[in-house]
Amino acid sequence: MKLVLILLASTGWTLCASQFYDQALMDYVENRLLAMEGHVHLWQEQLRQHHGELQDFHKQSNRTLEALRRQHAALSEDMAEAAARVERVERDLYSVESRTSPRACANQAERVVEQGVWSQEESRGDRDGGWEEIPSRVSDCVEIPSSIRSAKILKRVGAPKGVWLRDPRSSKVYVFNGTSGDTVYRFESVKEFGGSAGGALGRPIRLPSHWRGSGVAVYNGYLYYIQQGADVQVVKYDTLRGEPVDTAILPVESRSVVYSLNPETLADIAADDHGLWLLYAEGESEPNINLAKVDPVTLDIEQIWDTRCPRDKSEAAFVACGMVYVVYNTLPASRSRVQCVFDVNDKVASEEAPLFYFPRRYGAHASLKYNPEEKQIYSWDDGYQILYRLNTKRKLPV
Known part of the structure; x- marks a missing residue:
């Protein structure tokens, strides 16, 4: 009879320990999932921020390129005008040389x-x-x-x-x-x-x-x-x-x-x-x-x-x-x-x-x-x- 009581006590203790370990494991897994959800949420916030910055950079780049195109067109016109002036100066120089x-x-x-x-x-x-x-x-x-x-x-x-x-x-x-x-x-x-x-x-x-x-x-x-x-x-x-x-x-x-x-x-x-x-x-x-x-x-x-x-x-x-x-x-x-x-x-x-x-x-x-x-x-x-x-x-x- 004494031996039976000892076996029952040991079995009860083992069951209690197993339930405690399972609960701790569940708590650990839940905490890790919560931490991962926090990281995912943070990454989503950063991604939205970077996407917004990229859109702003794209808009700024478009404005800069448009300004460069206008400057290039203006520079091309200035170069053409300068070439025409140089040609006129050369003609005038040749005319002066021919006369004097x-x-x-x-x-x-x-x-x-x-x-x-x-x-x-x-x-x-x-x-x-x-x-x-x-x-x-x-x-x-x-x-x-x-x-x-x-x-x-x-x-x-x-x-x-x-x-x-x-x-x-x-x-x-x-x-x-x-x-x-x-x-x-x-x-x-x-x-x-x-x-x-x-x-x-x-x-x-x-x-x-x-x-x-x-x-x-x-x-x-x-x-x-x-x-x-x-x-x-x-x-x-x-x-x-x-x-x-x-x-x-x-x-x-x-x-x-x-x-x-x-x-x-x-x-x-x-x-x-x-x-x-x-x-x-x-x-x-x-x-x-x-x-x-x-x-x-x-x-x-x-x-x-x-x-x-x-x-x-x-x-x-x-x-x-x-x-x-x-x-x-x-x-x-x-x-x-x-x-x-x-x-x-x-x-x-x-x-x-x-x-x-x-x-x-x-x-x-x-x-x-x-x-x-x-x-x-x-x-x-x-x-x-x-x-x-x-x-x-x-x-x-x-």
């Missing part, structure tokens, strides 16, 4: 054609819009270039820098694409070059060595170019036989350049009515451009002059009738201008020297090659091949 400045000798009636075609009084050709090349004529070299009469943008082909020029003897055109290489391209005429489709560069001619810069010339059927290498050399190349004839080392340092704005050109070769010329700088410290008369047969230097034309800000030069015309520009490129003229014969007084502006184009001239029989300049400007037809005047003795 010694650096622009063209009359107002002979303004440069900017549309890339010859003016009506200059144009020649058939009804299909072709144009005829000027026939070669012998010049007695009593007239010198005085101003730019008109300009023709022939085409755009090749690299931003290069050289193209015409042989007065055969009328063949040679194209040096880029600032160095061993290949030159030949066309039978300027008309063929202008009519070539796309980026065609004509018949390739492989040279025996690499040329560098714009220092090339064609004279009496020979190509003359500056050879790339440790020494600065001029190479005479026979275009008929397709082989080099002679070479000569020039008095030029391999690190010096003749034009500061075209550092690829160590020395420049030019041809005019009197023969072959070399433009160079003796060294990096030499401030001026030197001129040398070169024997086209032996490549010997016959005479040397200090032109007193500075190398600084020079982009190119050409020689016409024994006179050096040095063309200058700025960085960034602006309007090219002939600002220094040197006469080897001292027959042109300084106040009579023709200083003039080139029409504003795409950048700066990489090369300027004068053709004495046509009185034209073959220029390369940012990949564009341009012909400048020149006015001339008689030399006045000092």
Whole structure:
């Protein structure tokens, strides 16, 4: 009997303990659920707050974008008006230069054609819009270039820098694409070059060595170019036989350049009515451009002059009738201008020297090659091949 009572007491105690544990577990679960409901409620409040802030930010962004659109439209109008004003100022400046400045000798009636075609009084050709090349004529070299009469943008082909020029003897055109290489391209005429489709560069001619810069010339059927290498050399190349004839080392340092704005050109070769010329700088410290008369047969230097034309800000030069015309520009490129003229014969007084502006184009001239029989300049400007037809005047003795 005693044992039964003990068992009953133990069973009752166990049941009471189990009920107490279940109640505690239920209370814990309920408290956790209440805590979770509180967090969910807090998150919902924060979400509503963030949603409201996002809506306010969206409205503010729309207002800001609308204000920026209005400002952009106003700025575009201001830019268009400023461009129109700059164009008017350039026209007025050109007009003033044409009337008063010694650096622009063209009359107002002979303004440069900017549309890339010859003016009506200059144009020649058939009804299909072709144009005829000027026939070669012998010049007695009593007239010198005085101003730019008109300009023709022939085409755009090749690299931003290069050289193209015409042989007065055969009328063949040679194209040096880029600032160095061993290949030159030949066309039978300027008309063929202008009519070539796309980026065609004509018949390739492989040279025996690499040329560098714009220092090339064609004279009496020979190509003359500056050879790339440790020494600065001029190479005479026979275009008929397709082989080099002679070479000569020039008095030029391999690190010096003749034009500061075209550092690829160590020395420049030019041809005019009197023969072959070399433009160079003796060294990096030499401030001026030197001129040398070169024997086209032996490549010997016959005479040397200090032109007193500075190398600084020079982009190119050409020689016409024994006179050096040095063309200058700025960085960034602006309007090219002939600002220094040197006469080897001292027959042109300084106040009579023709200083003039080139029409504003795409950048700066990489090369300027004068053709004495046509009185034209073959220029390369940012990949564009341009012909400048020149006015001339008689030399006045000092």
